Amino acid sequence: MKYSANLGFLWTELPLPDAIRAAAAAGFDAVECHWPYDTPAEEVAAALAETGLPMLGLNTRRGQPGEAGLAALPGRERDARAAIVEAIAYADAIDAGAIHVMAGTVSGPEAQAQFEANLRHACAATPRTILIEPLNRHDAPGYFLNSTDQARAIIDALALPNLKLMFDCYHVGRTEGDITTRLADLLPVIGHVQFAAVPDRGAPDHGEVNYAFVFGEIARLGWQPPLGAEYRPGGPTERSLGWMTTL
Numbered sequence: 001m002k003y004s005a006n007l008g009f010l011w012t013e014l015p016l017p018d019a020i021r022a023a024a025a026a027g028f029d030a031v032e033c034h035w036p037y038d039t040p041a042e043e044v045a046a047a048l049a050e051t052g053l054p055m056l057g058l059n060t061r062r063g064q065p066g067e068a069g070l071a072a073l074p075g076r077e078r079d080a081r082a083a084i085v086e087a088i089a090y091a092d093a094i095d096a097g098a099i100h101v102m103a104g105t106v107s108g109p110e111a112q113a114q115f116e117a118n119l120r121h122a123c124a125a126t127p128r129t130i131l132i133e134p135l136n137r138h139d140a141p142g143y144f145l146n147s148t149d150q151a152r153a154i155i156d157a158l159a160l161p162n163l164k165l166m167f168d169c170y171h172v173g174r175t176e177g178d179i180t181t182r183l184a185d186l187l188p189v190i191g192h193v194q195f196a197a198v199p200d201r202g203a204p205d206h207g208e209v210n211y212a213f214v215f216g217e218i219a220r221l222g223w224q225p226p227l228g229a230e231y232r233p234g235g236p237t238e239r240s241l242g243w244m245t246t247l
């Protein structure tokens with residue numbers, strides 16, 4: 001199994017270029033991040049070139065505190081599209097594989113229409129993968145996208161070749177369950193897989209989800225891209241990495 005270090009959660013005490021170097025030294029096969037925008041893209045690109053690690057993805061900005069994204073907010077199309085343009089430009093500068101377009105805290109039919117319009121726009125604006133990610137309602141109450149069924153319906157309705165699902169085993173485990181069955185069913189529309197312990201979002205070596213089994217199923221399904229380690233290490237990241245050799 002290959003792993004991607006999510007630098008939104010791992011090595012957060014380091015500047016992003018140094019976090020990339022730390023992930024390489026720890027044996028990760030790739031990295032991914034959340035919001036890299038405070039770091040000049042050339043510095044990130046240089047660290048990626050130096051380590052040889054690919055950057056799998058980054059997120060669009062969240063907007064104002066509590067918004068958790070802009071793409072589904074009615075009346076905020078201009079802000080949402082600016083965030084998409086910014087994310088695509090940054091992804092181009094560092095050759096990031098995917099852009100997670102964050103929906104925002106909102107609900108209702110207008111939000112649905114707005115989200116779909118912005119996703120159409122994003123998918124037409126770049127050949128890179130555009131990801132949408134359902135977030136569990138405990139961590140992200142009121143977030144527009146909160147189940148894999150809802151995400152699948154949007155992906156099927158839009159039928160855009162570069163629109164994919166970010167399947168985060170942690171979020172699915174928190175509120176939906178049935179992780180490996182959902183993974184198998186959703187495989188054709190999955191663009192990236194992430195994981196963390198359920199329910200505490202720590203390293204994947206404890207909690208109610210048996211990741212040895214989950215990763216075995218993922219391998220059996222033929223999924224080969226690195227899996228995103230998006231967990232809170234609860235201390236120095238290096239001390240949390242035992243799972244890399246035991247799982």
Ligand SMILES: O=C(O)[C@@H](O)C(=O)CO
Nearest residue numbers: 034059100133168194230
């Ligand atoms: O699961 C998460 O929280 C992330 O993947 C993300 O991009 C939104 O914060």
Ligand SMILES: [Mg+2]
Nearest residue numbers: 133168194230
């Ligand atoms: Mg995630």
